[in-house]
Amino acid sequence: MKMNNDYLSIKSLKVEYMQNGQAFSALDSVDLSLPQGKTGVIIGPSGCGKSTLLNVLAGLNPRYSGEVLIEGQPPAGGGKTALILQDYGLLPWKTVWDNVILGMQLRKKTPRETKTATEAVLDKLGLLPMARRYPTQLSGGQRQRVAIARALILDPKLLLMDEPFSSLDALTREDIQDFLLEIWEETKLTILLITHNIEEAVFLGQKIFIMSPGPGKIEQVVDNKMAGDYNLRGRVQFLEMCSFLRSFLHRRGNYELGA
Secondary structure, three states: OOOOOEEEEEEEEEEEEEEOOEEEEEEEEEEEEEEOOOEEEEEOOOOOOHHHHHHHHOOOOOOOEEEEEEOOEOOOOOOOEEEEOOOOOOOOOOOHHHHHOHHHHHOOOOHHHHHHHHHHHHHHOOOHHHOOOOHHHOOHHHHHHHHHHHHHOOOOOEEEEEOOOOOOOHHHHHHHHHHHHHHHHHHOOEEEEEOOOHHHHHHHOOEEEEEOOOOEOEEEEEEOOOOOOOOOOOOHHHHHHHHHHHHHHHHHOOOOOOO
16 A cells, blocks of 8 residues: 555665675665656765666565565566666667567567557657667667667656666767656656766756665755756756765765766
8 A cells, every 4th residue: 555655665775695605785774765757866886786776676686675665566577667777778689679579578468559559659769760770770879769669668657777878978868868858748757767977867857866885875865956957957056956966976985977
């Protein structure tokens, strides 16, 4: 039963791994909440457990203690949650079309349902003319769109993204950020994204979660009312928020600052 207004609710999350016969703590006492239809961004030092956190939310790692609820229920793979990885997770031997339909096939959708949904999502993302190309024949931005298409075709309610734009050049990265914002405005997905790029965090994150060095926990939550403004970049308020986050992370040390 749903206990509050938060679509995503994490309380006292702890994740440990066994390494050389000893327990290694990746996450310790993580508390995080995100309302439905909002965007959240996680930033923090390398090795603080950001990806581990997303794996728990995606239902890929059930070995944790604490409470993790998505719409009042524990995470479960194959539900209303989609995960996009840093390398996009595209299969190089499959075409754009065949990469996008993978989830539909796993969910046993009929060929007609699959064809209709795939044509619609590829057309929406401007990928229909490239349907028979392979990932190696696409630009980085196009491959990112394919990964997003594969997620959106499953009609998710929660979209998890693990440093999805890190391999893109600066201008393409901004274009894809704008594109993600357009998708959010249209679908009102709940989005939780990991990034090392501070400007990206401020541009996209209505809530910015700052994680401590490992074992990671949420050290600071910043409510960012500026997020989602296409004209935000370059404004004084934007630069001030970026400066605040950069200073905070510098004080914590061991942080790879985003460009």
